[in-house]
Amino acid sequence: MAVTSQQIADAAGVSRGTVDRALNNRGRINPEVAERVRRIAKEMGYQPNRAGRALVMSRRAIKIGVIIQPKTPFMGKVMEGAIEAKKEVEQMGAEVLIREIESMDVDQTINTMQELKEAGCNGIAVVPAEDERVRNTIDAFAAEHIPVVTINCDIQGSKRICFIGPDALQGGRVAAGLMAEILPKDSRVLMISGYPTNNSNKNRISGFSEELVSCREDIKLLDVQYAFEDDRMSEMITKGMLKEYDDIGGIYLSASGVQGVCKALEELGMTGRVKVISNDLTDQNKQFLREGKVQFLLGQEGHRQGYEPVQILFNKLFYGNEREAEFTYTEISIKTKYNLV
Amino acid sequence: MAVTSQQIADAAGVSRGTVDRALNNRGRINPEVAERVRRIAKEMGYQPNRAGRALVMSRRAIKIGVIIQPKTPFMGKVMEGAIEAKKEVEQMGAEVLIREIESMDVDQTINTMQELKEAGCNGIAVVPAEDERVRNTIDAFAAEHIPVVTINCDIQGSKRICFIGPDALQGGRVAAGLMAEILPKDSRVLMISGYPTNNSNKNRISGFSEELVSCREDIKLLDVQYAFEDDRMSEMITKGMLKEYDDIGGIYLSASGVQGVCKALEELGMTGRVKVISNDLTDQNKQFLREGKVQFLLGQEGHRQGYEPVQILFNKLFYGNEREAEFTYTEISIKTKYNLV
DNA sequence: TACCATTGCGTTCACGAGAACGCAATATGC
DNA sequence: GCATATTGCGTTCTCGTGAACGCAATGGTA
Numbered sequence: 001m002a003v004t005s006q007q008i009a010d011a012a013g014v015s016r017g018t019v020d021r022a023l024n025n026r027g028r029i030n031p032e033v034a035e036r037v038r039r040i041a042k043e044m045g046y047q048p049n050r051a052g053r054a055l056v057m058s059r060r061a062i063k064i065g066v067i068i069q070p071k072t073p074f075m076g077k078v079m080e081g082a083i084e085a086k087k088e089v090e091q092m093g094a095e096v097l098i099r100e101i102e103s104m105d106v107d108q109t110i111n112t113m114q115e116l117k118e119a120g121c122n123g124i125a126v127v128p129a130e131d132e133r134v135r136n137t138i139d140a141f142a143a144e145h146i147p148v149v150t151i152n153c154d155i156q157g158s159k160r161i162c163f164i165g166p167d168a169l170q171g172g173r174v175a176a177g178l179m180a181e182i183l184p185k186d187s188r189v190l191m192i193s194g195y196p197t198n199n200s201n202k203n204r205i206s207g208f209s210e211e212l213v214s215c216r217e218d219i220k221l222l223d224v225q226y227a228f229e230d231d232r233m234s235e236m237i238t239k240g241m242l243k244e245y246d247d248i249g250g251i252y253l254s255a256s257g258v259q260g261v262c263k264a265l266e267e268l269g270m271t272g273r274v275k276v277i278s279n280d281l282t283d284q285n286k287q288f289l290r291e292g293k294v295q296f297l298l299g300q301e302g303h304r305q306g307y308e309p310v311q312i313l314f315n316k317l318f319y320g321n322e323r324e325a326e327f328t329y330t331e332i333s334i335k336t337k338y339n340l341v
Numbered sequence: 342m343a344v345t346s347q348q349i350a351d352a353a354g355v356s357r358g359t360v361d362r363a364l365n366n367r368g369r370i371n372p373e374v375a376e377r378v379r380r381i382a383k384e385m386g387y388q389p390n391r392a393g394r395a396l397v398m399s400r401r402a403i404k405i406g407v408i409i410q411p412k413t414p415f416m417g418k419v420m421e422g423a424i425e426a427k428k429e430v431e432q433m434g435a436e437v438l439i440r441e442i443e444s445m446d447v448d449q450t451i452n453t454m455q456e457l458k459e460a461g462c463n464g465i466a467v468v469p470a471e472d473e474r475v476r477n478t479i480d481a482f483a484a485e486h487i488p489v490v491t492i493n494c495d496i497q498g499s500k501r502i503c504f505i506g507p508d509a510l511q512g513g514r515v516a517a518g519l520m521a522e523i524l525p526k527d528s529r530v531l532m533i534s535g536y537p538t539n540n541s542n543k544n545r546i547s548g549f550s551e552e553l554v555s556c557r558e559d560i561k562l563l564d565v566q567y568a569f570e571d572d573r574m575s576e577m578i579t580k581g582m583l584k585e586y587d588d589i590g591g592i593y594l595s596a597s598g599v600q601g602v603c604k605a606l607e608e609l610g611m612t613g614r615v616k617v618i619s620n621d622l623t624d625q626n627k628q629f630l631r632e633g634k635v636q637f638l639l640g641q642e643g644h645r646q647g648y649e650p651v652q653i654l655f656n657k658l659f660y661g662n663e664r665e666a667e668f669t670y671t672e673i674s675i676k677t678k679y680n681l682v
Numbered sequence: 683t684a685c686c687a688t689t690g691c692g693t694t695c696a697c698g699a700g701a702a703c704g705c706a707a708t709a710t711g712c
Numbered sequence: 713g714c715a716t717a718t719t720g721c722g723t724t725c726t727c728g729t730g731a732a733c734g735c736a737a738t739g740g741t742a
Contacts, residue, residue, distance in 0.1 A: 001402065002431050004728060015692045020730065028690060050432035051399065052728030054392030055697045059730090061342065090343050091391035093697085174679040181636060181677075182522045211679070295522060331682060334675035336522075338515040338552070341672060345698060356722045361700065369720060393698030396727045400700090434727085 003046045011044065012037045054318075058093025062317045064310055065116030066098045067109065067126040068151075072256075073282035075100075077302025078127070078151065084303075085310035094314055097121060106131040113137055117146060123317050125149040125309035130199055134158075147316055149309040152300075153200050154327070161316065164308045166300040167329040168200040172207025172254065174332050175277045178296050179208075179250050180216045182275050187249025188220045190241050194229045194255030204254035204279055222248075227257040235260030242268055253278040258285045262293045281335060290337050299333040344387045352385065353378045395659070399434025403658045405651055406457030407439045408450065408467040409492075413597075414623035416441075418643025419468070419492065425644075426651035435655055438462060447472040454478055458487060464658050466490040466650035471540055475499075488657055490650040493641070494541050495668070502657065505649045507641040508670040509541040513548025513595065515673050516618045519637050520549075520591050521557045523616050528590025529561045531582050535570045535596030545595035545620055563589075568598040576601030583609055594619040599626045603634045622676060631678050640674040 005023075009016045014033060021029040022037035023046075066082050069075055079100070086096035097116060101108045106129045114137075116124055124141060128134050128150050135158040138148045142159035154163040179189065191208060194201045205224055212219060222241065227234035234257030242248055242264070251261055251274060258278050265271045271293050278285060281299035288294040308328065346364075350357045355374060362370040363378035364387075407423050410416055420441070427437035438457060442449045447470045455478075457465055465482060469475050469491050476499045479489045483500035495504040520530065532549060535542045546565055553560060563582065568575035575598030583589055583605070592602055592615060599619045606612045612634050619626060622640035629635040649669065 001436060002434060006728080016729085017693075017731085018691060021691085024730080026731085028688090030690060033690085047432060048730095049396075049399070049434065049728050050429075051392045051395030051434065052697090053730080055390075055396055055699095055728075056730045058390070058392065058697060091388060093343060093390065093392065095342060170679065174677060177677045177679040331674075332680045333672075334677065334680060336515060336518045336675065338511065338518040339673045339675060347698080357699085358701085358723075359721060362721085365700080367701085369718090371720060374720085389700095390698050393727090394700080396698075396729095397700045399727055 002049060003044045004049065005046065008037065008041045008044060008046055012040050054092045057318055061120065062089075062094035062314065063119070063121045063123075064089070064094060064096045064313045064317070065113075065119070065121035065124045066096060066306075066310060067112050067116070067124070068098065068100050068306070069104055069127045069129075070102055071100065073284065074280070074300070074302050075127070078306035081303035081306025081308075082125075082310055083306070085307045085314075089310060089314045092314070092318075094318075096310060104129050106133055109134055110137050113141065117141065117144075121146070123147050123149075123313035125151055125313060127151045128153065128155050130155065130197075147313060149312055151305050151309055153198075162312060163327050164305050164312070165328075165330060166200075166332055168203035169207040170329070171279050171298055171300070171332050172204035172209075173211040174298055174334065175204070175252055175279060175296070176208045176211035176215070178334065179212055179252060179275065179277055180219075182295060183216065183219060183249045186218050186220075186247065188222060188245050188247045189250045189252065190222050190238070190248055191224045192227050192234055192237060192251065192253045192257055192261070193224050194227065194257070196226050198255070201254045208252055208254065220247075227253075227255075227260070229256045231257055231260035231263075233257065233260065235264045238264035239268065242270065242274070248274060250275040250277065253280060256280045256282070258288060258294060262288050265293065281333075286335070286340055289335060289340065292337065295336070297335040299335055301330040301333065304330050343390060344385045345390065346387065349378065349382045349385060349387055353381050395433045398659055402461065403430075403435035403464075403655065404460070404462045405430070405435060405437045405654045405658070406454075406460070406462035406465045407437060407647075407651060408453050408457070408465070409439065409441050409647070410445055410468040410470075411443060412441065414625065415621070415641070415643050416468070419647035422644035422647025422649075423466075423651055424647070426648045426655075430651060430655045433655070433659075435659075437651060445470050447474055450475055451478050454482065458482065458485075462487070464488050464490075464654035466492055466654060468492045469494065469496050471496065471538075488654060490653055492646050492650050494539075503653060504668050505646050505653070506671060507541075507673055509544035510548040511670070512620050512639055512641070512673050513545035513550075514552040515639055515675065516545070516593055516620060516637070517549045517552035517556070519675065520553055520593060520616065520618055521560075523636060524557065524560060524590045527559050527561075527588065529563060529586050529588045531563050531579070531589055531592045532565045533568050533575055533578060533592065533594045533598055533602070534565050535568065535598070537567050539596070542595045549593055549595065561588075568594075568596075568601070570597045572598055572601035572604075574598065574601065576605045579605035580609065583611065583615070589615060591616040591618065594621060597621045597623070599629060599635060603629050606634065622674075627676070627681055630676060630681065633678065636677070638676040640676055642671040642674065645671050 005016050005019045009019045019037050022034040068079055099112050101112055109129045135155050138158040138160055141148050147161045150160045150163045152165040193205050225237045238261045276294045277296045279298045281297045285297055289297050346357050346360045350360045360378050363375040409420055440453050442453055450470045476496050479499040479501055482489050488502045491501045491504045493506040534546050566578045579602045617635045618637045620639045622638045630638050
């Protein structure tokens with residue numbers, strides 16, 4: 001059985017209160033006694049009982065705010081993860097407020113952060129819009145000792161305690177590695193991005209193109225096309241490009257637009273002949289994967305991106321846990337029609 | 342903030358003891374009052390506080406036994422997961438005994454199970470040897486209300502409360518899907534299994550061959566070769582087969598033996614030309630993956646297979662949780678040189 | 683010397699849930 | 713009609729921890 005603080009107290013010949021003062025450096029204790037207690041606690045391998053601690057901590061209201069971006073299938077996964085974590089920490093007496101903001105708007109992001117702070121949140125997890133003002137707000141929160149965790153896309157250099165999300169550059173490289181394996185010799189490859197301003201997108205495209213060029217010299221890369229996450233746009237691009245070049249063997253999408261590409265390929269009767277790889281693991285795209293219209297989808301573990309930040313904030317507020325790692329890249333999972341869940 | 346049983350009591354105009362009797366069906370209560378309390382609890386969304394419950398439950402010693410098979414790199418991962426779960430549940434007052442048995446021996450498996458039962462374990466997680474006697478022991482434990490969870494390889498039809506491990510058949514199919522994507526036309530494929538008696542191996546080979554034949558009619562499958570998890574054996578097989586057939590384009594290993602295959606390919610100067618896919622995600626094999634000697638490795642989430650069973654048993658013993666799903670297949674992850682962790 | 687501040691420690695309460703215990707009021711047995 | 717179950721409920725203790733409180737003994741100041 002686990003060692004209790006009472007056992008430490010008995011072994012040290014003091015009271016439990018003294019043990020508490022020694023281990024939590026609360027002062028009002030003879031330094032020699034404190035040292036002895038700490039030594040004994042270490043020897044006996046004392047670990048505070050999580051349940052007892054949780055119970056007493058339930059008095060200080062831990063309130064965690066979560067800000068999630070507009071409703072996309074991926075954000076739905078993030079939401080699910082956040083809700084699961086919410087249920088768990090609520091059983092420990094904490095409170096979680098989840099806000100879904102309507103647009104990827106900078107003002108709304110900042111306003112919601114302020115609102116959550118005023119509602120008494122002592123920790124915030126946020127899918128941030130990329131902007132200097134968001135960075136400033138994060139830093140201001142940090143200065144007020146309200147820890148912030150960034151989700152999915154990081155605000156580099158800001159004072160968030162950590163970032164939970166995928167390594168976009170690597171995400172592109174993984175796609176490139178797969179493309180390199182399945183492409184026939186001397187093919188041309190089309191890259192379709194979302195918004196040119198989105199950092200994740202940019203990084204994925206960089207990772208993809210650099211890696212593909214370096215491991216398959218025979219392949220010719222077309223210039224990046226921007227579909228602005230619009231399926232009609234991606235359809236048009238696909239049709240246009242396939243008409244212009246007859247040696248396109250693969251299409252890579254760094255963001256959404258898979259549906260448009262599939263539609264174009266189908267109408268041109270090239271489904272399966274042109275390989276499609278995308279970083280957008282949505283339910284709709286999974287269906288295309290099952291049907292063989294898409295060869296690989298790369299996932300970013302949305303569930304974990306919602307779940308982890310809440311748990312990290314809870315642990316920090318609960319135990320004063322410091323997290324050494326500033327960045328936690330979630331795994332990049334490769335999905336084929338066979339290993340879908 | 343979360344609702345407490347005291348709040349339910351106040352709302353219902355009764356004492357907390359009555360609420361407890363109503364919600365836990367402990368009798369000695371007016372049925373009408375019980376019904377009213379239950380209704381109010383439901384309305385107010387009452388969920389017992391996990392910490393409070395844990396604290397009071399720490400009196401009844403929850404003791405969980407874990408039996409892990411001989412030291413292989415994969416089992417090391419399972420062990421890590423089990424140790425992590427052990428730490429977590431020990432903070433809740435439970436106890437976890439982990440036993441690593443030396444060989445995949447049926448007698449030793451059974452003896453260790455008995456030993457753990459005599460040590461007072463009220464739940465067992467075991468990586469079972471496949472044998473009728475093991476099945477009988479599991480059923481006997483179930484009859485004594487000691488829940489058993491099977492890890493990694495299931496004893497089908499036994500009275501384990503659930504199984505945590507990969508779906509071997511599907512693992513083979515995933516490999517086949519990848520092989521089908523990367524193989525040149527009209528190639529021959531070599532399949533190397535471990536022991537012919539091992540069910541997981543058998544299933545993987547079945548899944549692989551059935552799926553590959555069904556989606557690539559041009560491919561010719563060679564008869565399954567057995568390397569008995571021995572690298573010298575797999576090396577010999579590879580060399581022999583490559584000498585006999587010059588059109589082998591891919592090698593699939595359902596178990597270990599990757600090193601031997603890589604060595605053979607290297608000596609024959611065919612590294613990279615012959616595609617290698619294996620279900621054995623070990624650190625050594627990861628190195629081959631990084632070096633491009635292996636194209637894909639399929640993982641079975643060893644960590645989760647150690648972690649989950651302990652948590653499931655803890656929850657069952659703690660809450661009396663029934664788990665509906667008898668089987669929990671862990672995800673089959675696809676690893677390339679780019680998404681290794 | 684009288685007074686207050688500080689130190690060093692033990693004691694006690696609080697947290698939420700489970701369960702034993704106790705105590706009335708009613709029911710049953712003879 | 714009295715003794716003894718049984719029912720229905722409130723009260724109290726327990727778990728382990730954190731923190732407030734209390735109380736002596738000492739230190740310093742006027």
